[in-house]
Amino acid sequence: MISKQKVSENPALAVLKASKTVLLLQGPVGPFFDRLTQWLTAKNKQVHRIVFSGGDLHDCQAINPIKFAGQLDEWSTFFVTQCVQLKVDVVVLFGQSRSYHQQALQAANQLGIQVIVLEEGYFRPGFVTMELDGVNGNSSTLDRFSWDGVPEHITSATDKHPFLNSTYFAAKHYAHMLLGHWQFPSYEHHRHRSPLHYFGYWMYSWFRxxxxxxxxxxxxxxLLDSRAYFYFVPLQFEGDAQLRLFSSYSSVEEFLSKLIRSFSIHAPKPxxxxxxxxxxxxGMGGYRSFIRQIAKSYGVDSRIVYLVEGDTPxxxxxxxxxxxxxxxVGVRALKSQVPLKVMGAAIYQRPGLVFEGELDExxxxxxxxxTELSEDFVLQLKNLTQVPVCGYATRNIPIDWR
Incomplete structure (x- = not known):
């Protein structure tokens, strides 16, 4: 067994602090990577950024970016050339599943360049996940490092996740992606590109x-007042990379069909x-009709509660x-000392933390x-993989990673 390195700081943040020349790829929509650029330049780092679309170009206002307007199959060579010419020692990207980022991860590994992967926080709100080489199902942080610092090392950023901010930033990003398409005609986006699509999506989301x-x-x-005995299922959505990359299900419906069938046969009757x-x-309309249809076919429709809104904790x-x-939400279950069954691949899927038998059992x-096992896991996960910051705060709010 390989011994873990004891650390008292997020390992990825430590690498970022020790860097000399940082190359930023795609970040969250909005000014987060500009805020990161300002934090890095204040520490005398050389910072460069590659933009791939009109949306990226609009978001990048802190420095003059490098434009990549070629075909996807030209990207890896372009990336390697930039890394060598600029003498890059650290690459930072948000969203490991994007095609450009997958190629960059592979090429950087061959060049011996450290890659810091960012994603929405495992703990929300007020945190961003920051790990070396990969997050979620690709995370190796807890296998490589052990926390040896103050237990409550970090606390949530005070600038919580402002939903309206993220919606506003997304609207501007996609509008400029459309307006700037002529500059990046070969850009392949990882999601739908139309601003009208997202406008309709979020308007319907708010209405619901x-x-x-x-x-x-x-x-x-x-439900709670009746002291009902219930199992809780936090739904994921079809566009989630977690579903596509780290599960065997082709759709949420496939997962729901298996789940409801097992529940109807094996769960206690009350x-x-x-x-x-x-x-x-x-904004996708949810799965109420599908769940009702499947539950009715198994005779358990009267035992189903479907919520669009609710207090998840x-x-x-x-x-x-x-x-x-x-x-x-699996992390929340561990913090709350609640039994947890994982149907895909997750960072918290470890012996003693989750139920290892079949769903039917x-x-x-x-x-x-x-308790001691789940508390230690949460402590390790939080301190080793999280940084306190809001990914969608406004441009004038500086990053504070002391």
Whole structure:
């Protein structure tokens, strides 16, 4: 067994602090990478950034960027050339599953260049995940490092995730992607490119949120007041890279079909199954109709509760168990000492933390992880992989990583 390196700082952040020349690729929509650029230049680092679209170009205002306007199959050679010419020692990117970033990860590894991967935080709000080489199902941080610092080393950033900010930044990003298409005609985006698509998506999302909020919170209160015995399923959405890359399911519907069938046959008869939509999936219309159809075919439709809105931490805490493909809600379940079944690949899928038997057995045989084991895991995960910052704060809010 390889011994872990004891550290008292996020290993990726330590690498970033020790860097000389940093190359930024794509970041979150908005000014986050400009804020990161300012933090790095204040520490006398050379910072360069490659932009791939009109949206990236608009977001990059802190430095003059390098434009890549070639075909995807030309990207790897272009990336290697830039790394060599600029003498890059660290590459930073947000979203490891993007085609450009997958090629960059492979090429940087061959060049011996450190890559820092950022993603939405495992702990939300107020955190961003920052790891070396990969996150989520590709994470190796907890296998390579052990926390040896102050237990409560970091606390959540005070500038919480402002939903309206992220929506506003996304709207501007996609508008400029469209307007600047002539400069980047070969750009291949990882999602839908139309600003009108996202405008309709988020308008429908907000409509569903406010039309269901009071009703669903009332349903949640009735559920908890009745002291119902229930299992909780935090839904993921179809566009989630976690679903595509780190599970064997081709769709959420496939997961739901297997789950409801198992529940109908093996769960205790009084038990209920509670679903809550992912906030980013509201604009897709949800899975209420599909779940109702499947549940009815198995004769358990009266034991299903479907929520568009709800208080996820409260639902987790009062549940008999949480079933997820690989949602970050799994970390919440461990913090709440609730039994957890993982149906995909997740960073918290470790012996003693999650139920290792089949789904059919989970309904009856599941038990929570031992307190000391789950608490140590959460401590390690938080301190080794998270940095306190909001990825969608406004440009005038500096990053504070002391």
């Amino acid at each position: 949120k406010w039309s269901h909020l009071k009703i669903d919170m009332r349903k949640q209160k009735q 038990a209920m199954l509670v679903f809550r939509e992912h906030p980013h999936g509201r 409260v639902l987790v805490k009062h549940s008999a168990g949480v079933i997820t493909i690989n949602s970050t 989970f309904w009856i045989k599941s038990i929570p992880a031992k």
